[in-house]
Amino acid sequence: MSQEINATMNEYLPLRDVVFQTLRQAILRGELEPGERLMEIHLADRLGVSRTPIREAIRKLELEGLVVMIPRRGAIVASITEKDLKDVLEVRRTLEMMAAEIACQRITPELLQELSDAGEEFQKLQNSDDYTSLAAADVKFHDIIYAATDNQRLISILNNLREQMYRYRLEYLKDADSHEKLNTEHKAIYEGIQNGEQEFVRTMVGQHIDNQRDAILAAIRENEKKKAE
The missing domain is CATH 1.20.120.530 (GntR ligand-binding domain-like)
Structure with a gap:
């Protein structure tokens, strides 16, 4: 990972939404760089959560076009095109x-x-x-x-x-x-x-x-x- 990523907890939001917003902002702000692999276990450790909300967040990010799935590589941050x-x-x-x-x-x-x-x-x-x-x-x-x-x-x-x-x-x-x-x-x-x-x-x-x-x-x-x- 290129930089430290910290989840901003919000008691009014479900954990999956907090994780999604945290990863989304990290991509938009360049903390997670284009081409960088998103490894579930590493992200879960960094954010102090289980792999389930990480997996859900990555799926939503893929739908937004911020993440792409590459065969045999998994999820990576989408390039700026x-x-x-x-x-x-x-x-x-x-x-x-x-x-x-x-x-x-x-x-x-x-x-x-x-x-x-x-x-x-x-x-x-x-x-x-x-x-x-x-x-x-x-x-x-x-x-x-x-x-x-x-x-x-x-x-x-x-x-x-x-x-x-x-x-x-x-x-x-x-x-x-x-x-x-x-x-x-x-x-x-x-x-x-x-x-x-x-x-x-x-x-x-x-x-x-x-x-x-x-x-x-x-x-x-x-x-x-x-x-x-």
Whole structure:
């Protein structure tokens, strides 16, 4: 295993759900890496549970496409593929543009200040190699835009897409050159929302997502090239 994994116990959830959520988050956050084997006995020992909830969790993760079963190897963490990335971003791009446009109309002064603060927080971290903190700051910036829509259905869908994007976001942030570009885009989006410039904000958010897609695709192709060598 690449990193220590700890189950976050919740007395209101069945153990199988706790184990499932723990392994799911470990995959999405890169603690369990693409291609890594998921050995039931080792995971059970690490999480302090029996093999049964581990087995159930792996089956559910397979249904979500986060785990694949390989003959004679068992369960492994699914690779990050171009098709998966394009599928997620195709949906996310449209909904993020919609959310930003609605935010221009509905954002409160309090949320506008929070958005400014979130942008500044990312800027302070932009020279850091703490990718987890950078990702959290980036997520926070977008979460505030979602909240500004005051549309719970839209927020719920975007939150689900955000989780699916976590693995890809970390790949993007590993490229130090992307940090300044992200910071510049965040500033432009903030100023557009502040000024109520709906069309400008839609364009900037679309560009923001497109730049992310192109950078991650380049990283995926580079990783595939290294594997083939």
